[in-house]
Amino acid sequence: MPGPLQWTPPERPHKNWWALAGGPLALLVGFLFLVSSIQLPYVALAPGGADPINELLSVPKDKEFPPKGSFLLTTVSLETIITPYDFVRDWIDDNYQLIAKKDLLGGSSERQYNQEAQQEMTDSKQAAVVLAFRTLGYSVAxxxxxxxxxxxxxxxxxxxxxxxxxxxxxxxxxxxxxxxxxxxxxxxxxxxxxxxxxxxxxxxxxxxxxxxxxxxxxxxxxxxxxxxxxxxxxxxxxxxxxxxFDLPFDVKIDTSGIGGPSAGLAFTLALIDDLTPGELTGGKNVAVTGTIDIEGNVGEVGGVVQKTAAVRAAKATLFLVPPGEFEDASKHAGKGLKVLRVTTLKEALAALAANGGEVPKLAGQTAGN
Known part of the structure; x- marks a missing residue:
């Protein structure tokens, strides 16, 4: 029998740490899944696209002067499924904005809101077409x-x-x-x-x-x-x-899946560019946002921070915005994107001329005075 100095302590039992951690880990995963399934009464504005409008226009071939440059239609992505995790994104991402759903919809249902947005787009296109024709000298009763x-x-x-x-x-x-x-x-x-x-x-x-x-x-x-x-x-x-309106000839603007009135100025400029020789954009891609009426007045829009992010991603060098959006757009423009404020169609044409655009002599160029 060995003496005390030769005693060997018993081996400690081996612990399975993965087994011990498995329970709490499973609880954590379950909790995170539960949180992700919670939907909150908010919507989020995120950068959408800045895409060439010319591809959306359809005018008679004998009236068309296809430009090399393009006006960019800027949009905002509206996300309607919001979880607690999106509040973290809102905190860390300057281009992401949460809004209470009731503040966005007002007293309307989501269906009514979407219908109103589609009607606003229809009215915006009509105003743009009429204004473009009149600016080009056509009579539009x-x-x-x-x-x-x-x-x-x-x-x-x-x-x-x-x-x-x-x-x-x-x-x-x-x-x-x-x-x-x-x-x-x-x-x-x-x-x-x-x-x-x-x-x-x-x-x-x-x-x-x-x-x-x-x-x-x-x-x-x-x-x-x-x-x-x-x-x-x-x-x-x-x-x-x-x-x-009695239009001199048919033009079409395909806006499937897009709502709201904020592309009015962009539509007007793109139509004038498509129906006249030369490069109204100077052969570049020019981003535009702002409503328009048939008198040529530019109105305010929303989501300009998200639109500016989309314009930067599209590598445009010029962005025309209404006065009320100028500060936010300028703050988020970064280097290489010039932001200009315009209040009328006439000011927009002057801004393009000052930045390399070929502005034709227009019969109705006083529109928006």
Whole structure:
């Protein structure tokens, strides 16, 4: 029997660390999977694309002057399935933005929101086509069935309680108003406190007479309290019911899968480029964003941070944006991308001319003054 100095301690039992860690690891994996399956009431704006518009245009071959350069249609990707992990991405990625779904949709359902976006795109294309034709010197007659009430401002405005959304004013003080511009022209000749006798066609087709006392415009609304000196108002947003135009020839813009009005200016410039000789872009790729109306005014858009990221990825060197988006676009433009603000079509054409573009002599070049 060995003595105490020759005693050998028993071998420790071998521990299977993988087996010991397996339980907690499985719990962690399960927890992470559970978190990833949680959907939150948010949407995310992410960079979309900056793609050549010319490929989307279809004009008669005998009218076309295919350019080498192209105007780029800038888009935003809207992600609707949001999990807690996306908040981490929002924190670390400057080009990714989370928005509460209710803030994006307002009081609309997702289906209504998408329908509105498609209608805005349809209206945007129509305005772009009409403006491009008129700028090129073509005569484009327009027709309508009344000045349509698209919305009524909040508060105690003249139209509240008298008109409803969907009403169409077909005459004012005995003068026909088939177009929204006809009603605006009549209002511009009036002053605060004047009364306006309106013939109104309701949404159900019935015709009624209404009398409105005009308010006065402020920076944000229409007041009935005092004359601000900014001109008379009704406190409504106007459109033209059954708005139609007599175009000199057909043009098509394929916007399948794209919604919203923010490509209006880009469409207008691309059409002018496609229908005139020379290179309006200077033979380069020029990115553009901004709404347009048939008077040539450029309007604000959203998602310019994400659009700027898409423009950088497309390696464009010039980006035309509305004034309200200039600061954000410039901040995210980086090196090599020049950002210019434009408020009208005329300013956009001047900006292109100053940056190497071949701007033709246009019969309607005063559009947007």
């Amino acid at each position: 327009e027709h309508g069935q009344g000045s349509l009430i698209l919305g009524i401002a909040s508060g105690n405005v003249p139209a509240r309680g008298v008109l409803e959304t969907g009403d169409a004013i077909t005459a004012a003080d005995g003068t026909a108003t088939p177009l929204a511009t006809d009603l605006v022209a009549i209002l511009q000749k009036r002053t605060f406190g004047d009364t306006l006798d309106a013939t109104v066609t309701k949404a159900d087709g019935s015709v009624v007479q209404k009398t409105l006392k005009l308010g006065s415009r402020t920076d944000t609304t229409c007041t009935t309290k005092a004359d601000t000196g900014n001109g008379p108002c009704l406190g409504v947003s106007l459109g033209t019911k059954a708005h139609k």
